[in-house]
Amino acid sequence: MNAADKITDASERLERTANENGGAYQEPEGYRGSVARTMFDRPGSEDGTITILVPEHQIGNVSREAYVRIDSMHPRTNTVEAQYLGVVGSGPFAEPDALGANAPTLVVAAAHGAVLTPKYHGIAHVEVFGEKVDGVVIPPLKRPCPNSPVFLLGQEDTKAVLGLDVAAEDKPVRLGLLGSVSSISVEVPAAKKSVLYKHVAILGTTGGGKSTTVSGSIMNFAGAGNAVVVFDIEGEYTTMNEPTQNPHMLAALKKRGLSEAGAPKTRLFYLSGRTSANPRHPDKREFKIAFDDLSPYVLAEVLDLSEPQERRLLEAYDICRITMEREKIYPATPEEHAEALEIDELQRGWPRMTIEKMIDVVAAAIDMIEGGANGFKGRVNGFRDHETVLLQTLNARKIEKDSRSWKAIAKRLWRMKSAGVFANGQQERIRVDDMLEPGRISIVDLSDMDAPYLRNLVIAQILRLLQSRQDDRYAEREEQVRKGAEGKPLTRVNIFIEEAHEFLSAQRIKQMPNLFDQVARIARRGRKRYLGLVFVTQLPSHLPDEVLGLVNNWILHKLTDGGVVNRLKKVVPGVNEATWRSLPNLAPGQALCSLTHLTRPVMVAIDPSPCQLRMVD
Template structure:
């Protein structure tokens, strides 16, 4: 995690980020559609009602993402954010008073604008640009794995049988028949293929051809590097819910530049994270501020080609996770990227510029304009096409949860660095995060399904397995 100043401290006065968090409000920017400038703020008590940040490439979405992360961190709310281009890593470093940023601060009337860094933890599924993120295959389950492997319905059925068979083996006394990594899953699928005739009466038909397809899909996952994600030690989701010594929320940044080369893995990972939070956090109702805020860039990848069951899961989690004290903010190019059932749950909205060169794009702009509460002073549809970089149409929840009228808003300049850390800066910050290094740096490879099935393939292993079924207590828990 960063220190108070972060890398490359210039010795200039450090801004107090709490200046932008007052009376339970986080300053996003300033609107000027009325006679007097007005602050546009997210109410912390309503921040768990989720949000949507949209706009064309190059219109300022990433900076808005950074401003949101800074505001929540300053308010003592931990943040998880995916970093698609690497630019968001700059939040860990003190910014510099660049002329454009100083000019923006002056334009919106920020007399106390300055620079600082924010406490940051870096994560990476591939374990290179952050602490390794791992999950047990067993925890992810057959539904998400089926989507990840692009399985058909019959193939997904066989994968379900594999998980059920391993679960039944554990229930029968073989506690080490756990599926932790892809090697375990491959071993279980292979064993099922061999035992297809004996398993048919209890689990249904397991076609050898289907077993072969699943094995090939597992190979593809391994070639894409997904094998590094599956294993132990598994991520403890509570490690995302931390604050630093000054009470600022830790900004957890997921390195997603390489991950975007495998968009299905990225989308599956994000949905797994949401599901983990939903299942493991207790119900807390409405709080003064969220326990955690998720900022998901390139959110459309969650929904692209997603089967109905996955979409239903996203909708269910989006609808109910707010009662766990978690706010989810989806970041994508167009509001139409998000299904209506999910979009209906997103109360806080920030719309950057969209361009319309085709009838389809014009229709999308019209649809985007209709999602806002109208403002008599603004032609919303026209404004969406006229917004400059760093300007957005903003409608945020107020009072008892009603959306404010849409306002044309200048987003405040970030206090941290606009742009990425250097590789050396990132490396130093990762190494300094000693708690996470100690917990996650080294992988574990304990005995699980792969080793257990290998043992059963020997004559002695077969005898022990048969005896254990007849005399369950004979070999003890390690037998």
């Protein structure tokens, strides 16, 4: 028998022996369809993280942010003891089967141009975030057993596990596509109280895609029947009514199967006397704010007064109010007297008080201190024809003889008056009822206001008016329900505050605590009243902890500041360390989304914006 025959005979005998003992090796039933196996813990293993081994032929099927199911298999009985759910946090990294990655054989071969690729496998780390018990996902109590099979979740299972199935009555709106599975949509419930109305922060560096996220969200929320108000600092969103013409955005839309489109029902509000960033907008409205809506304590903060000056201002405010009462300017009727008793001056000002009246009080005080009050003459819209009572009130109060403080207040009041932001009549005032129409997008264009204190004043007053009107509607609805009627549904409202760091920086909150209290009050009361705030900024390092504490939903684009990331780790739950490390490297349009309706944070490829933005390249 020659050598070839001997080999053939040996092979046949081995095959017969194998068949007699059950045939070729068959993977156990419970392991079929798996893409990886759990392995024994290594030095440095951490709670909540499992290392898995991926066969060479499966490495292409497993990616970071892929969602998996681990059937924890008892090592002796081969029975499933528990089912765990996890996400691939890092890897898979290629590793040779029987050699170290830096083995001399591999190093020498590669260094001298030889091709030597031994059998290899992938090694990845899975963050275990849940255990499935009777169809319900609960926090994991134990770790999966070693050598347990790991299965990729299908689309429907992934959606169910992550909470991506949004009920129709909750008005689902699409945010983008799940980063690891490009065909799964990530949707946000626009009508669910526990999500958008627990407030949102959209953070990221310049060029990370915030504007795309904001404009798409504005259009989608309005499309779901919400009223949307946007405080536009740079005038970026004033062209939203037009479809995008950006070639990069058009290509991205086509790739997603989406079409360009302008936002319907947009209305542009801009301060009277200023220039709109989009003079071609078909629905523009000029407005001014009302001085009598302004709390005296917020006024003192906005004017940036010293402590003595603040005391003088509040004294002037009291004198103005008392003079108005004596002259029956307000309150003038029994109904108004009853209304006046309910006024909370921490939140609003005295009805019918004007900045001219305050200027008259301060001017009369200065004249009285300097001995020239006999020739005092009031101004139109001030205390003209009421000078005698004003001077009598000043005399009775025995004001401080500190002309320097009074003149400093006069200078600041005149500067504010010359800005032209205050209305003289009801017709000039902004009507927030126009903003609370379902599906309406109201863009408050503040791009032609250089003074930050004036922008903040406008934002603060419109916010307070929106809250007050929504409170009234809520009270009316509750009264209808109390009487047994079906209450009229509240309009859901989403308010976007662009460049939030300028409005609510740590320094500004320290200087303007009453202004922040108004924002915090909206945040606390907003959920029941369907009033949700969205803070947008490229400088999250300037946002204080007080603001971050108001937010429960996060959309994080590219962030390169390690200090900011470390702060966010304390307030954004459920994000693994590998994902935090990836934030500085996110591509434009990628975002880490932590939303209250999701079981865990997810990476999302945000949909391109279909509308035209002024400042996007």
